């Protein structure tokens with residue numbers, strides 16, 4: 041489990057990258073130091089070779105010179121040079137060599153010969169001569185002469201090799217220890233950085249459908265974790281809202297359907313037990329039909345609302361003549377109002393055609409709800425007036441009645457689902473208590489606004505304001 045954790049993986053990646061960096065820098069550093077040392081040795085070899093070459097020339101110019109090789113040895117000792125020195129004559133044979141070479145001789149390679157023939161000193165590293173490599177220069181005494189006397193000076197690289205071995209050992213010992221320490225630090229740091237994640241996990245584990253109101257504590261760090269927490273909290277908020285709506289929907293539905301169902305059951309039982317002739321059965325069935333219709337309406341309205349809330353009912357936007365729509369509604373209103381002898385008036389105070397962008401069917405449904413409410417809650421012989429005006433890009437429609445009015449304390453709730461002011465009377469009227477909720481949804485979906493003024497006993501006025509250019513661009517809502 042621990043091997044799969046982000047903490048472990050972070051530490052591992054950190055350790056691996058650090059190991060690669062340490063190895064590369066160790067390798068680079070030792071190469072640099074080695075090359076530096078070699079270049080010092082080379083300088084020294086060239087210096088000695090030049091010196092010996094000068095000495096060799098004076099030796100030959102001195103006719104009194106007896107044993108040249110002994111003099112060379114003395115010269116080297118005097119200068120305190122412990123290097124191997126060997127002098128090759130014009131034919132390439134060893135003329136002299138320092139005593140420290142014992143039975144060995146410094147080799148003359150092809151490349152060295154080629155270079156010295158054109159007067160260039162040649163530097164090389166010999167691996168085969170001793171236990172340790174030797175750095176050697178082959179130096180022409182007279183560079184312009186193809187067959188010049190050659191001076192060879194060799195320097196054992198034993199010390200440098202030892203130093204390098206020590207350096208490598210130090211690296212090998214220090215690197216793993218540093219890696220271990222730094223990995224430990226990385227492990228602790230990763231743990232600290234990820235500790236909010238563990239805390240979030242613990243809290244999230246406690247959240248379920250029953251306590252969706254819980255939120256994760258947001259820390260003021262403004263980092264990725266706090267962003268994650270905020271996102272999670274807003275997701276919880278959405279989920280909670282969705283859950284609340286589902287709960288409300290099922291609660292509302294069962295509550296509202298229970299009454300008509302009880303009536304249905306009661307009436308059917310009574311009919312089955314007591315009804316004697318077909319006329320009584322017919323009456324019961326007719327009453328049952330009413331309840332069934334009512335249930336059908338409730339279910340339909342509830343589904344419309346549920347779908348609208350979950351965004352499953354997108355508006356079908358078209359541009360249509362709003363004056364035509366209002367005139368059709370006016371005619372419908374007159375038909376509806378006929379039985380109650382209610383007068384319906386229309387004041388269309390517009391000078392030109394209003395081409396409104398919106399969902400015509402939904403808007404028709406919305407206005408019909410308002411008009412049928414106005415008629416429903418107005419006593420016989422009253423009035424319902426529909427008025428339309430335009431106001432800088434908005435169309436304002438008011439539906440005023442001389443009905444029973446709405447007491448002030450109910451006004452804030454009338455757009456709530458199933459909110460009815462007078463249960464008993466509303467049932468008789470066949471209202472579901474969902475009409476105004478649907479009205480509100482349709483107005484909101486068009487980015488419009490609705491308000492209501494009412495005086496109990498005198499009447500109510502519902503005013504709808506809609507942007508003429510439709511809901512595409514949100515207008516500052518006018519009140």
Ligand code: ADP
Pocket residue numbers: 413414415417441443444445446454459460461462466470471472473474475476477500
């Ligand atoms: P319903 O189907 O019961 O009419 P609505 O959602 O359409 O449900 O209306 C909610 C409540 O608001 C109604 O029960 C009624 O009491 C009140 N109401 C709505 N319109 C009017 C109105 N024009 N006059 C008086 N009361 C109204």
